[in-house]
Amino acid sequence: MNVSQLAEKLGLEIYGGAKGLDQEITGGYTSDLLSDVMGHARAGSIWITLQTHKNVMAIASLKELAAVVIVKGYLPEEDMLEQSNIEGIPVLGTHEEAFEISGKTYKLLHKK
């Protein structure tokens, strides 16, 4: 499943990084601690978080993540969006909490 298919199925907002919407998703990681993601997220994952600042994109890029999903209706800061467009890594959003959206994503990614 690619980023744009996931966004459509879960009704996610697309804030930026549209160039990366075709990126294939191979897993997910849910965390708000940047070093936790740095140490443990795998390339190709979507990252579910409530962090909304530019450093999120630095980590997403270095770890080659597929996309970032911001939870609880929080909006990405302007420089985060800028970086998302530069890197071509989509920033998506949902009003749901991390638990709900992680569960739904997990189910979709593991459906046969």
Place this chain on the structure above:
Amino acid sequence: MHFEFKVEGGNFSRAGFPSSEVKKRLKQLNVDGSVIKRTVVALYEAEVNIVAHAYSGVISVDIDAGKIIITLADEGPGIPDIRKAMEIGYSTATPEVREMGFGAGMGLSNMNSNADKLEITSEVGKGTTVVITNYFHE
């Protein structure tokens, strides 16, 4: 190959630039992907430590056919007890830094597990020097 980056304490908006540049260079040199991944994690964590704790720093990168050596030298408060600082969960980060999701006490342990060799020397009141060495072949 030798190149350097200056790091400004407190300026998170530029954090990640040196790691991203090093990643590009290593890719151009066809270094094994897993070595690049580990190097970038160790370097990013070390860089963020300078931004979060020190006043300024210089990152020097040396690459030869078999290895990359990254030296991060900062002017800052120094680390009184390096062994304690290495413990997972131990952190002296400010509340502001923690709110951003940094400063959870995982950085040094990430550096340790992603560097083939990690050397830390520090003088309280002066600064800290971190040397990360990663080899391209086993």
